[in-house]
Amino acid sequence: MTLFEALDFALAAIVLGLAARTISARRVFGAVVAYVAYGLLLAIIWVRLYAPDVALTEAAIGSGVTGVLLISASTRLGPLAAPDAPPGAALKAGAAALSALVAGILATAVLYLPDPAPSLAPEADAHLAETGLGNAVTAVLIAYRSFDTMLEKVVLVLAVAGVWSVAPDRFWGGAPAPLGPAAPDTALVFLARILAPIGAVIGVQMFWVGADEPGGAFQGGAILAAMWMIVMMARLTEPPRISSGWLRLALIAGPGVFLLAGLAGPVMAGSFFAFPPGFAKPVILFIEAFMVLSIAVSLPLLVAGPPNREAGR
Amino acid sequence: MSVVLDLFTVLAVGLGVFFFLAGTVALLRFPDSLSRLHGLTKADNLGLGLVVLGLIPRASSPLAALKLIVLWALVQLGSATVAQMIGSALRRREEIE
Numbered sequence: 451m452t453l454f455e456a457l458d459f460a461l462a463a464i465v466l467g468l469a470a471r472t473i474s475a476r477r478v479f480g481a482v483v484a485y486v487a488y489g490l491l492l493a494i495i496w497v498r499l500y501a502p503d504v505a506l507t508e509a510a511i512g513s514g515v516t517g518v519l520l521i522s523a524s525t526r527l528g529p530l531a532a533p534d535a536p537p538g539a540a541l542k543a544g545a546a547a548l549s550a551l552v553a554g555i556l557a558t559a560v561l562y563l564p565d566p567a568p569s570l571a572p573e574a575d576a577h578l579a580e581t582g583l584g585n586a587v588t589a590v591l592i593a594y595r596s597f598d599t600m601l602e603k604v605v606l607v608l609a610v611a612g613v614w615s616v617a618p619d620r621f622w623g624g625a626p627a628p629l630g631p632a633a634p635d636t637a638l639v640f641l642a643r644i645l646a647p648i649g650a651v652i653g654v655q656m657f658w659v660g661a662d663e664p665g666g667a668f669q670g671g672a673i674l675a676a677m678w679m680i681v682m683m684a685r686l687t688e689p690p691r692i693s694s695g696w697l698r699l700a701l702i703a704g705p706g707v708f709l710l711a712g713l714a715g716p717v718m719a720g721s722f723f724a725f726p727p728g729f730a731k732p733v734i735l736f737i738e739a740f741m742v743l744s745i746a747v748s749l750p751l752l753v754a755g756p757p758n759r760e761a762g763r
Numbered sequence: 764m765s766v767v768l769d770l771f772t773v774l775a776v777g778l779g780v781f782f783f784l785a786g787t788v789a790l791l792r793f794p795d796s797l798s799r800l801h802g803l804t805k806a807d808n809l810g811l812g813l814v815v816l817g818l819i820p821r822a823s824s825p826l827a828a829l830k831l832i833v834l835w836a837l838v839q840l841g842s843a844t845v846a847q848m849i850g851s852a853l854r855r856r857e858e859i860e
Contacts, residue, residue, distance in 0.1 A: 637847035644840060 458498060465491050478524040482517060489513025502664035503587040506656075510672035515749050518679065522629075522753055582731030584662030591666065592734045596723050600712060603705040603741060606748045610701060614692055617756035623693035626754035629682040642684035649677040657742045661731065667738040671745025678750045689754040697747065704744030708737050768820045775817030782810035796853050800846050807842035811835055 451459075468488040475481035489512040496505035537545075574586045574594065581593045591599045617624075630638075657670030681687050690697050711733060712723040719726045725733045782805060789802020815835045822828035 635848050635851060637844045637851070641840060641844040645837075648837070 461495050482520045486513050486517040506669040510669050515672055518753050588660050588666050600705055600708040603744060607701055610748050610751050613752055613756055621757045624757040624759040625691045626689040627758045628688055630685050634685050639684040642680045642686055646677045646681050649673055667741040671742040674746035675749035679753060692757050700743050700747040704741035707740040711737050772817040772820060775813045779810045779813030782806055800849055804842055804846045807838055811838055
């Protein structure tokens, strides 16, 4: 067994252990901590699979943003009351059987994959030059399957609308609750002051290099979102009123610009969601810039939750 | 020259790994939270610092070396802040008890 194989086995074992820990943890906070560690180690596994783009997304979204979402949700829920009656043996057995069935089907599907596995990677590489991009992952996301990516951004906007929609009528248009206590830790305020400008530069850079190297709109947007969140947690700024025009415009800018570019396709390039040949890269970066904006705005709004103050304030 | 650089890398990274090991042992074995925090921040600070120092001669360009140093500085910022916040949370809890 080579050193790297040993590392892979160790990683897989720890990830499985953390997954078990996430499920079996008694308290929500412990479960979230295990889940965040699980996500970070999963990111390392993606690096080992030579998928740095996925690794960045897993670390930023799967571990970072989801971790914050889960922790803020558990804080908002408070300590969970124990159920009146523990689940019966039949329910437990049923849940176990269903889980085993799903895991079994997935395992069978993976084990019976044809060898070599079907792949479109050579095709994606062959046409990379036409997009003007150097990163095949970005080409797949924004050029080859651009319609799907546009719809994914619509889903993000719908998620924010879903969170807002649970607000009581009298708070509609108001602002969500502040993300931190009234007197935040001074160390956190210091961190927010120092880190936010640096993080903003790194986020934009990650989007910009995403055209040719690992990175992209989602990863860059997630970092910008994290910076906005940390500044709100340090109470250097407050969550905006959900009725504010700039906020809603920023939310829909990504899918909106994407859709407009797609609709311009038949005129400019002869087909829906086609980009003009020779001019594809500028169009792609233009779309991505607005997607970064929408992602950076929507993720913190998901964490901030529904408005809970009157719109007048 | 390259042998000297290789030796430097092996030494610095090896020493860094030692500090990570020491920090992990501290996390597992030290009796109270503040001491554990002390051990952990040493791993972040010296351990990662030495690993980065050892990798600098291997960086493909001066910019890549600079990125490594920025990485270390950012981890410093994060770990120092977290240590402060956990420390003050511990103190608050002691005041309550």
